[in-house]
Amino acid sequence: MNRHNSATLEWDSESPKSVHFNDFYFSTDDGLAETDYVFLKSNKLRERFSSLKHNTFTLAETGFGTGLNFLTTWLLWKSSSTNSSSLHFISAEKYPLSKNDLTRALSAWPQLKHEAGQLLTQYPELNSGFHQLRFDGGRVVLTLMFGDVVDCYRQLNVKVDAWFLDGFSPAKNPGMWTPELFQLMAYHSKSNTTFATFSCARVVRDGLTQAGFIINKKPGFGLKREMLSGTFSGTPMQTNNKEKTPSWFSLPPKHTSDKTALIIGAGVAGCSTARSLAQRGWKVTLVDRHSAIATEGSGNRQGALYAKLPVEPIPASRFHLSGFLYSSNFLKQNLADRPDIWSPCGLLQLASSEKERLKHRKLADSGNYPDSIVRFVEQDKASELAGITVNNSGLFFPEAGWATPPLLCKWLTEHPNITIKTSTHIAKLEHKENNWTAFTKENQTLSASIVVVASAADSTLLEQLKQLPVQKIRGQVSLTQSNIQAPPLNTVLCSQGYISPSKEGRFCFGATFDLKDEATDIRESGHQHNLTKIAEMAPELANTLQQYHTDNSLTGRVGFRCASPDKLPMIGAVPVYEAFVEDYAQLRHDAKKAIDTPPKHYPGLYANLAHGSKGLISGPISGEIIAAMLENEPLPIEKELIDILNPARFIIKNLIRRTI
Ligand SMILES: Cc1cc2nc3c(=O)[nH]c(=O)nc-3n(C[C@H](O)[C@H](O)[C@H](O)COP(=O)(O)OP(=O)(O)OC[C@H]3O[C@@H](n4cnc5c(N)ncnc54)[C@H](O)[C@@H]3O)c2cc1C
Structure with missing residues (x-):
């Protein structure tokens, strides 16, 4: 993640105009009506929102601009969706507006004042990469991706229900409407995915058709003659990239059995995971071997909350910066009135x-x-x-400062879906018939459909995790x-x-x-x-x-x-060591060998550990990563950053180095 070029604007009265594309973002006369006609109605969103039961509707957009489409969709969502469903809105923007410009642009819409205010409060720093913003208690999630649209959608992990193909027109912004973009749309689409766009340009019609979309022309909005909408009819593509991402880093399938989780270890990592799952309706049992939570690594009175950055960003520092921004935004949103837990003192x-x-x-x-x-x-x-x-x-x-980890952990676990069991030392895990059973040293058994092991270096005392390379460093x-x-x-x-x-x-x-x-x-x-x-x-x-x-x-x-050996945490599904060594053995002879075998993980077993000296910035986001994997939601960071946290990475590195 690094600093991103912001949009340069000119103002014609209160209409914002992009200097780069020499075009207006919206018309103050009928911008809202145009969004409603082109994007909401053409994708039949009112009907689709109101018929959702317990599921998530995922919308993806090209060109976030002033956020007008997001805000109008959110408003429609509020009036037509059921309480038990949720909305994920994903949007890419190469030239994001500064917060000041966004504030001025959105002031044109008093109807959206309430939602715009909430968007502005959470509007992120203009850094390349993913930023996840949560509204309405987490029922509405905006994944804002700052960067080139193709690069951004390559890093996404989910299928989409509807597309808003927006942004400046093909004549003004030819770099966006490329075959790569249409192919990525196809990759992220499923059989009933719809799309809508104001453009009827040939490049758009041909690109969408070739990628497998059935297109319909219909009258455009206002003076515009025609626009396009349609559905995806092709076979979902197997790859989102010319060069396939390595099969060993594929994510585990969405969790489908009951939403019960056992989390082992109540430090920052375990408590953050418990919170992220509890907020998504999971029943969580959080255990710790001590008589209180957060008494080991997470037991200090104060810890520094900041990311040490290199001059040139590298994947590891991009992850740390994402984690820092996530933690500080999370604390600001939830704990602004708790100076005992943290201080953004700089x-x-x-x-x-x-x-x-x-x-x-x-x-x-x-x-x-x-x-x-x-x-x-x-x-x-x-x-x-x-x-x-x-x-x-x-x-x-x-924006940096300090936090008190034990108090943060206490607050994170104060949720009706979380049951804490202290003085509970897990000695062994067994998986049978889609369920995990944990055996404690106190001769109890606990069961859940998934287990997250967040017990720091002692995680490797469990048979399934014994191959993970971790080191204890005294402080x-x-x-x-x-x-x-x-x-x-x-x-x-x-x-x-x-x-x-x-x-x-x-x-x-x-x-x-x-x-x-x-x-x-x-x-x-x-x-x-x-x-x-x-x-x-x-x-x-x-x-x-x-x-x-x-x-x-x-x-x-x-x-x-x-x-861990590379000083990054291990967050994700636990690999079956012997299967990895066997399935990817050819890497010993050819490090670039493309091997199609999907990775074998213990079903429903996740690791969240090795947070090193940075648990306050990598801990909170780690819970969101695991929850997004389990729920098959958009990940809060780019997929290439998820890969550098994959617990299986050391097996692959060691095969390539021929040390195993
Ligand atoms: C001296 C020192 C200073 C630090 N300063 C900072 C700082 O300034 N900023 C920063 O961001 N980070 C700092 N850190 C790092 C940070 O504290 C850690 O990264 C973070 O606390 C790790 O959290 P965790 O949840 O992974 O592990 P822990 O907090 O260690 O939690 C693991 C939990 O698992 C439990 N457990 C283990 N095995 C079992 C089992 N079998 N059954 C049940 N429970 C089990 C343990 O009892 C423990 O509570 C510091 C660390 C130290 C040691």
């Missing part, structure tokens, strides 16, 4: 050397990230933002327990260590990074390490903390990060 990532300072500058000048996400600040500005003297320049993340944080007379710190500071502004007068800072060390004792050497790291960033604050330590003694807490 975060300064301070340079620890001249080389790093230059890298920070380069990152800020690269144009890869919007200023609203990260910007470079000189030392004096950094000190002003922090409220105390800091030693160096840095990157400032205005000690230092804590002050009483009020401390320190200069007020306004932002989180981080570099080789981190410290958050004091919470209820107490500081939490750290952390050590101890490999091959599973001891849980609090060490003086750990406190000294942590104090040194603060001294490198803010010497005066470190002196105050050192004085506190001399007078009162710091306390501490030891936790274990669970990390």
